[in-house]
Amino acid sequence: MLKIAMIAGEASGDMLASSLIRAIQNQYQGEVEFVGIGGKMMQDNGFKSWHKMETLSVMGYIEVIKSLPEILKVRYSVLKQLLEYKPDVFIGVDAPDFNFFIENKLKQAGIKTVHYISPTIWAWRYKRIFKIKKSTDLMLCIFPFEEExxxxxxxxxxxxxxxxxxxxxLNIDTLKYRKLLNLPEDKTIITILSGSRIREVNSLAEILSQTCHKIAEKIPNCLFIYPFASQHTLAIMDNYLNENKPDFEYKLVLNQTRDTIKASDMVIAKSGTVSLETALCKKPMLICYKINKFTEWMLRRMVTIDYVGQPNIIAGKEIVKEFLQEDANPDSMSEYIIELFNNQQKRKAMIDEFYKLHYTLLQDGSTEGAKAVLDLIHNRVND
Known part of the structure; x- marks a missing residue:
């Protein structure tokens, strides 16, 4: 029997790991046992979780500090179990702080280790790569430039x-998603992605509201959609808009972010993974971000890349205009969106770049990942 151990620390890792499990099961001609820490999707595919994944799904400094005793208890316990279990390979799915520690201890014990999704060493703290090399036998990368x-x-x-x-x-049927979300077909819909964290929504609420106001003055029949992934962040924006009573038409939606992007004509996106999601949905957009001065000063000392938007980082050039810090203001952003709305050629050029980006990233990831993992195990067995 092939023994594969895995640890996923949050919902996105659970999804990635469950897909990888299915691909390994399809490729390996024999019985495979999957154990470690994982969520419902992994368990639905035959994974046996020794601990609750939710213990590791903690975000924010205060929350992490409060949960640290329990996290350390789980880390010690699962490491002991893994060393006794002696898997043919261990796969850490994201959760780098937790998984690289586990990988290091297992590699020292002669167990092959894999990490799925590279931390952003290409953006900041590059020297982490040497610790990663000591801990991990194989890195599975989601961006093409990471491999080199x-x-x-x-x-x-x-x-x-x-x-x-x-x-x-690849091809988005905008009308289909408008019908799905019960949105009007005759309006110009602009989706406003203000972030998934409380701090982000608080810092951008006023800027984005004023930007929408200026856009609505120049683009008739606009509807601004604000999608959120949590009730808490939705409530923050809802309270702000209710208090300030904006004179533009808007709608707030919960847990429908991707469908809302697909239903829109254009997007204003906070920097982050959602900017890549928007690009893959082929929607003309801008990227904005604003942080406090001290954090900006710290990041400028550490960041080693020219762009913050993932579409631009992957393309190696600016295909999406970035509005950062002082540039993230209502005048500049509204002016750009209005120009984009009125310039069909410019929108088409951006969409063409998004198609190139999609084709670059479109690989059968789980199948390729499973093959790489099984090759690594095979090499170990042959030693």
């Missing part, structure tokens, strides 16, 4: 594609 970064330090890495590129269809 690891190869330069003599570490095995494989680009297997971005999971979102597989999840999002």
């Amino acid at each position: 970064i690891y190869h330069k330090v003599g570490m095995a890495a494989k680009f297997i594609g971005h999971p979102m590129a597989n999840d999002i269809e």
